Amino acid sequence: MRYVRAEDRPPxxxxxxxxxxxxxxxxxxxxxxxxxxxxxxxxxxxxxxAFVVRAFGAATPEPLDWGEVPAIAYxxxxxxxxxMAVSATYDFGFAESLLAAYTKGGILVLDTFNTFKDxxxxxxxxxxxxxxx
Amino acid sequence: MNSRLSDRAAxxxxxxxxxxxxGDWINYDAGSRNIASLTIxxxxxxLVLRITGWGEATASPFALTTAGGEALAFRAAYDFGFANIAILAxxxxxxxxxxxYTTFNDDSGRSSYFVRDHFYLR
Numbered sequence: 001m002r003y004v005r006a007e008d009r010p011p012x013x014x015x016x017x018x019x020x021x022x023x024x025x026x027x028x029x030x031x032x033x034x035x036x037x038x039x040x041x042x043x044x045x046x047x048x049x050a051f052v053v054r055a056f057g058a059a060t061p062e063p064l065d066w067g068e069v070p071a072i073a074y075x076x077x078x079x080x081x082x083x084m085a086v087s088a089t090y091d092f093g094f095a096e097s098l099l100a101a102y103t104k105g106g107i108l109v110l111d112t113f114n115t116f117k118d119x120x121x122x123x124x125x126x127x128x129x130x131x132x133x
Numbered sequence: 134m135n136s137r138l139s140d141r142a143a144x145x146x147x148x149x150x151x152x153x154x155x156g157d158w159i160n161y162d163a164g165s166r167n168i169a170s171l172t173i174x175x176x177x178x179x180l181v182l183r184i185t186g187w188g189e190a191t192a193s194p195f196a197l198t199t200a201g202g203e204a205l206a207f208r209a210a211y212d213f214g215f216a217n218i219a220i221l222a223x224x225x226x227x228x229x230x231x232x233x234y235t236t237f238n239d240d241s242g243r244s245s246y247f248v249r250d251h252f253y254l255r
Contacts, residue, residue, distance in 0.1 A: 004186065005166060007166040016243040016244060017242065037139040039137065059135070072234075076246060087219065098208065100221050100232065102249075111223065113195055113206065123196045123202075126223060
């Protein structure tokens with residue numbers, strides 16, 4: 001079994017589960033900041049065994065529905081099956097956003113890494129936002 | 134075009150200054166089973182992440198807004214064949230918070246996993 005740090009190795013000969021279950025993260029998550037300028041809502045769902053994310057961006061008069069994209073569920077170790085983090089990528093054509101989030105104590109913490117591809121000159125930017133169910 | 138309000142263009146845009154990210158960063162947790170230390174350097178036009186034993190990866194810097202200016206985050210990716218690791222990091226005051234999102238491509242059955250470490254500038 002190949003590895004690049006100790007964390008990659010199953011401890012004590014434990015057997016890896018083979019799959020991360022996203023169930024603990026599923027549901028609708030709302031931004032704790034009602035004046036948020038970034039992502040205002042996240043829907044994490046299981047579509048016939050496929051883990052997907054649907055995000056909504058702050059806009060007026062209504063949030064922008066970004067649609068569903070495939071997501072990856074992460075556990076806290078190589079031998080845990082319990083999902084506690086997620087990543088997904090949106091390609092809007094004019095921009096790309098990497099969404100990466102983890103859950104802790106009933107809160108979901110979302111980081112976004114945003115890059116523009118439209119020649120508008122806008123700087124790539126990072127955001128950090130908090131969500132509750 | 135915008136995907137959210139924070140995408141709106143600023144009146145003035147400055148190039149991203151990677152200076153706050155540059156240097157040798159040491160993990161506060163000497164017993165970490167993840168990354169012990171890392172270096173972020175400016176190499177010609179590119180920002181480079183170096184992790185001992187992993188080699189180099191191009192790092193992309195991010196500012197706080199579309200106006201640019203000082204970098205406060207970066208992302209990079211390592212492809213080891215049997216595993217892919219996304220390194221996503223941001224500065225919180227003078228603390229570098231580094232998240233590693235790992236997925237395995239081999240038949241080991243290992244779970245994709247998330248791990249976080251905190252680093253200080255040497």
